[in-house]
Amino acid sequence: MSVIVDLILGIVTSIGGFVEVGSISTSAQAGAEFGFQLLWAVAAAGVMLAMLVEMSGRLAGVSKRSLIAAVRERFGIHFQVVPLAAELIVDVLLLSAEVGGAAIAVRLLTGIGFQWWILPLGLVICVVLWTCGFGLIEYGIGLLGLVTLCFVYSAWKLGPDAHDLAKSLAPSLPSDHYLRYAFLAVSITGATVSPYLLNFYSSGTVEEKLAEKDLWVNTVTAYFGTGFGTIVSMGILVSSAMVLGPRHIQVDSYDQAALMLVPAFGRWAVTLFALSLGIGCFGAAVELALNSGYAAAQVFGWPWGANRPRQSAPQFARAFTAVLILALAVALTGFDPLRVTMICVALTVVVMPALVLPFLVLMNDDKYVKSHKSGPLGNGFLAVLTVAGALMALVVVPLEILGG
Amino acid sequence: MDLVRDVLDKQVLNRHGREMGRVDSIVLELRPGAPPRVNRIEIGPAVLAARIHPALGRWVRGIEYALGVADQRPVKVPFGGILDVSDRVKVDLP
Numbered sequence: 001m002s003v004i005v006d007l008i009l010g011i012v013t014s015i016g017g018f019v020e021v022g023s024i025s026t027s028a029q030a031g032a033e034f035g036f037q038l039l040w041a042v043a044a045a046g047v048m049l050a051m052l053v054e055m056s057g058r059l060a061g062v063s064k065r066s067l068i069a070a071v072r073e074r075f076g077i078h079f080q081v082v083p084l085a086a087e088l089i090v091d092v093l094l095l096s097a098e099v100g101g102a103a104i105a106v107r108l109l110t111g112i113g114f115q116w117w118i119l120p121l122g123l124v125i126c127v128v129l130w131t132c133g134f135g136l137i138e139y140g141i142g143l144l145g146l147v148t149l150c151f152v153y154s155a156w157k158l159g160p161d162a163h164d165l166a167k168s169l170a171p172s173l174p175s176d177h178y179l180r181y182a183f184l185a186v187s188i189t190g191a192t193v194s195p196y197l198l199n200f201y202s203s204g205t206v207e208e209k210l211a212e213k214d215l216w217v218n219t220v221t222a223y224f225g226t227g228f229g230t231i232v233s234m235g236i237l238v239s240s241a242m243v244l245g246p247r248h249i250q251v252d253s254y255d256q257a258a259l260m261l262v263p264a265f266g267r268w269a270v271t272l273f274a275l276s277l278g279i280g281c282f283g284a285a286v287e288l289a290l291n292s293g294y295a296a297a298q299v300f301g302w303p304w305g306a307n308r309p310r311q312s313a314p315q316f317a318r319a320f321t322a323v324l325i326l327a328l329a330v331a332l333t334g335f336d337p338l339r340v341t342m343i344c345v346a347l348t349v350v351v352m353p354a355l356v357l358p359f360l361v362l363m364n365d366d367k368y369v370k371s372h373k374s375g376p377l378g379n380g381f382l383a384v385l386t387v388a389g390a391l392m393a394l395v396v397v398p399l400e401i402l403g404g
Numbered sequence: 405m406d407l408v409r410d411v412l413d414k415q416v417l418n419r420h421g422r423e424m425g426r427v428d429s430i431v432l433e434l435r436p437g438a439p440p441r442v443n444r445i446e447i448g449p450a451v452l453a454a455r456i457h458p459a460l461g462r463w464v465r466g467i468e469y470a471l472g473v474a475d476q477r478p479v480k481v482p483f484g485g486i487l488d489v490s491d492r493v494k495v496d497l498p
Contacts, residue, residue: 072426073413081456300449301415301426367491 006208007217013142014225015149015232020284021101022094022191023233024277025341028257030184031240032250033177036160039168041185042237045192046230050223051381052356055363055374056198057218060205063368067202069298070368071358077299083354084299087195088323090351091292094194094344095327098285099125100337104254105278108270115334121282122328128286129293129320134207134306137290141283148276151235154264158242165238183399186392190345192233195355200291203298207307215372236260253338289327293320342400349396352389356382405489407442415492416447416481425479427493428452445486445493448478 030038056067063070071080103117128137174181201222210218239260244251251257254277261269290306296319297304303313310317331337360382363374374382405411411427418424425447433443450468454461468474481495488494 069415073415076408076413077452077455299426300452301423301447303423 003214003217007220009139009142010217010221011225011228012146013139014221015228016142016145016147017138017280017283017287018226018229019145019148019151019232019236019276019280021098021277021281021337021341022194022345023188024101024236024254024257024280025251025338026184026188026191026345027233027236028240028244028251028260030188031237031242031260032244034174034181034184035241035245036164036168036238037172037174038181038184038188039165039234039237040171041188042192042230042233043169045189046226046233048189048385049193049197049230050226051378052193052198052359053201053226054219054222055359055378056202057205057210057222058215058372059362059368060202061210061215061218062212062370062372064206065202065368066206066294066298067199067358068295070362072299074362074365074368075358079358080299083195083351084295086347086351086354088292088295090194090344090347091196091288091295092323092327092330093340093347094196095285095288095292095323096330096335097337097340097344098281098288099327099331100335100340101254101281102278102285103331104337105274105281108255108258108274108277115332118328118331121285122324122331125282125285125289126321126324129289129324130310130317132306134204137286137306138204141279141286144279145276145283147272148232148280149235150261150265150272150276151232151239153235154261155235155238155242157264158239160238160242179399179402182395183402186349186396186399187342187345189392190348190352190396191341192230193352194348195351196288196291198355199294199298200287203291203294203304207305212370212372239264251338285327289320289324292323293317295319346396346400349389350393353386353393356386356389360386411445411489411493414489416445417492417494418497419487419494420498421494424495424497426452428478429455442483444480444482445495446478446480451478 027042059070060066068084099118099121100114102121103114106117107114205218240251240257243260243263244256249256249259258270258273261273265272293316294304297313297316300315302315304316305313360379362368363378407430412430414427415423416425416427427445428448428451429446431443431446432440434440450461450465453464465474468477481497485496486493487496
């Protein structure tokens with residue numbers, strides 16, 4: 001019975017925790033500028049994430065190691081150091097963007113400038129990190145995040161043509177602005193397949209002590225949770241395409257993005273958008289900070305775990321606190337959170353090949369996954385993703401400059 | 405046993421089963437006319453950083469001095485203090 005409850009909670013909270021600053025920005029921009037045409041990129045990124053999340057969970061469930069711990073042991077520090085350093089830099093920047101996103105959400109609700117909310121929000125995040133266990137963080141924030149389903153309701157209420165939606169699930173070329181289109185397609189992938197998500201998920205699987213016999217729970221949670229979460233991202237894109245696109249509103253700020261909910265929710269639109277943005281960003285910020293602690297502790301072999309008293313894992317607690325302080329310092333420099341987000345998603349794409357490649361080895365190593373190795377489909381997917389990731393990594397920086 | 409594959413970078417547990425770091429370095433003793441012998445394993449960020457680049461190791465060591473933790477690091481475990489090597493390395497330390 002408890003497995004079924006865990007399964008349902010896992011799927012529901014995956015939906016609630018799916019949307020954050022990156023997915024809102026990229027999907028909203030894609031919809032406003034290219035209509036439904038980039039829906040395929042959201043779907044493809046969702047499939048990629050679901051498969052990688054399932055593999056991270058399977059690896060952790062069988063080997064009782066997180067992804068970062070397994071990579072350190074299997075490949076050594078020389079292989080790990082560059083992608084890990086890049087991941088930590090992206091984590092700090094993205095964490096500052098998430099805090100900025102949450103602060104903008106509070107500004108939308110209160111009218112008081114977002115810079116004033118950065119430190120109070122940082123303090124709340126710090127309290128959550130120091131006092132809450134993994135379950136409360138994951139399930140509590142995930143359940144609150146169900147407010148993001150307002151984007152799906154909005155898209156349904158707007159009544160998009162089913163044939164147009166289905167047609168958009170196949171990649172097609174735009175009539176012009178090719179570079180911008182390619183940049184957004186790559187950015188959607190970067191915003192969805194965040195490296196922190198994979199290590200956070202695998203660490204959570206270790207924390208929750210998933211038994212090998214219950215691996216099916218991981219599979220169902222990964223595919224259904226990510227699948228339904230992707231539908232929320234699609235809801236943002238569709239709402240943006242049908243509301244902002246025809247009015248030629250480009251998403252240069254979150255205030256403009258909030259307008260996409262007006263036809264469906266009227267005067268409640270800004271409140272619902274702010275709650276979605278705020279809870280999504282706050283949840284992602286907590287997860288990002290926690291993951292930085294996981295990463296540091298797992299690389300150095302220190303005790304770690306959100307379910308442990310912080311005094312028994314002091315280096316873990318110091319690491320996530322230090323990363324949070326660093327991110328708050330970045331956030332206080334007065335940057336534009338939307339711009340930082342777009343830089344982060346591009347950097348994520350650069351790191352992607354180094355993130356995917358270890359999966360190919362680990363998911364075929366008896367020592368780590370025993371008899372639960374990947375089949376030809378999983379291996380084929382990883383091989384294609386490694387090549388595609390390498391190509392995207394090569395083009396993303398020029399695209400950021402030319403089309404970003 | 406392959407030292408790099410089976411020992412280096414593995415999780416180290418103390419005698420109570422608590423995590424205390426990873427095998428960041430293995431120190432071998434060279435003996436004239438005999439094969440090298442494992443002298444000790446070492447645990448600590450500065451040792452790990454030195455494996456990446458000696459200058460990075462010195463830099464991390466400097467941070468350890470600044471933080472006042474240099475006396476306790478790196479943790480050196482003599483070969484005789486290694487209790488078990490499996491998927492984790494258990495050592496005879498409190």
